[in-house]
Amino acid sequence: MSKILVFGHQNPDTDAIASSVAFAHLLKVEDKLDVEAVALGEVNEETAFVLEKFGVAAPRVVESAKAEGVEKVALTDHNEFQQSISDIEDVEVFAVVDHHRVANFQTANPLFMRLEPLGSCSSVIYKLYNEYGVEIPSEIAGLMLSGLISDTLLLKSPTTTDFDKEIAPKLAEIAGVDLEEYGLAMLKAGTNLASKSADELIDIDAKTFELNGNAVRVAQVNTVDIDEVLARQDEIEAAIKSSMEENGYSDFVLMITDIVNSNSEILHLGENVDRVESAFNFKLENNHAFLEGAVSRKKQVVPQLTEAFEK
């Protein structure tokens, strides 16, 4: 049997990278499979900090499964085909481990699919290690902890579950780091937006959702100062417009998330102003508006958009 590739979504964030490395290790140890964790894009600055910290090499970036001679793939931290590898429809999805909604996903054959509404995909992988009785190596625990911290903004996002709170200290102990201290340092490593061009900024953590026939791009950046990002609004809007034109997005929603105070400013460009305003019950002024308490794209933005776009 040819090798199985394991990967998270395009524009990988820390949880996408961490969960793919951790799941690949589990498949190797438990099922003796020939697997390789790869990535569908370069790692971001936060993830680079994490990999450096725990001495793990960044997974190789691949563009196509077929080009790698691969027939089977395993997905972590995503399931929607438009967020996956370019030729996902030409290969067999052998397994999925995820914590998102399910959409635009289908297979011809039965598969292993494990989704739970937990704070991170790494949390679901933690459960698998436990169930199979496989020990979590220290550096993989560090990655999984980082995935959890990244996705939940250090356990503060409303997506955080009791289970996430329970395992974070355990993973920190195995990884040999102080949860709070390490967590803050890691999140801050991802907020260095000044060094990024506007094109890069809007693509750091961006996903496309098909909402009632519209291709809606929802991007998120973390910061400790929302105003600092808004100061670049003109430049960012120009980048968004050219990305929309190039990719045919009907709408582009950028969440500028304040990781210290746990709020977001929403910047929107596109056809469906009414729907976006009705989704969040706010009025956009100069294309943006404040969304109090919002830090989770998955729980506080995408379901609201989905509903508004269905009207």
Add this chain to the structure above:
Amino acid sequence: MSKILVFGHQNPDTDAIASSVAFAHLLKVEDKLDVEAVALGEVNEETAFVLEKFGVAAPRVVESAKAEGVEKVALTDHNEFQQSISDIEDVEVFAVVDHHRVANFQTANPLFMRLEPLGSCSSVIYKLYNEYGVEIPSEIAGLMLSGLISDTLLLKSPTTTDFDKEIAPKLAEIAGVDLEEYGLAMLKAGTNLASKSADELIDIDAKTFELNGNAVRVAQVNTVDIDEVLARQDEIEAAIKSSMEENGYSDFVLMITDIVNSNSEILHLGENVDRVESAFNFKLENNHAFLEGAVSRKKQVVPQLTEAFEK
């Protein structure tokens, strides 16, 4: 919170009923949820035999979740919406436990989803009981064992895994039955086709698949004598034609499965004769052909049809 309904697919077979009853019990015990196992149709003769044997009442038949005042549902033994409750798109899918391919399924929110390529959905539920450390009551073990026997034709179908073989004797012991003796008696209870009208026969265990824009109905009946069923071909074809007309199926595939020798005769009516013949590499004569060793719709029929219809 309003009650959660738990149900298997339309035209429920034994595994659909067993897995919904077993999963509902687990959700009650483990998560203290207000749940009720219901069914999307009357039970078949095999399942009636099983319920009688273990003293379990047949789940109530429901038509609509909204009519029941229900907002959330849990699916067992299926995920495709066209096999589910009529208003599935209007309610939240809270959980799915299944062992089929994934298709025509989507949610707005993250959910609990547990699929494994095991011989029965009851086998996946067995894993959940184990993981949560919940004891399986004797009568529920009887149902789960029956679901496993039914779906794997007493562990002979190619869908049978090592795990299925391992748990069958354990479930038999908890249920207090002899695996082989009980299994054969149970399967035979489902082969009493003489008492069925042709309309009933083609609907005992039938599912619709959307294959490249075609609504393809794939039904299966179990028998100990294929010729006895083929003797009714005219009457069966008339029933199939009227069902196709009424429901807009492009094709109707009936598997007449010999449970003793583990083979099937395939009867086909519909537009796509070429695709069906190419799927199974056989020539239909008088609308039917023998398919050696085929007993599993899921593994030996649906993937082959899916591939042939994509051409």
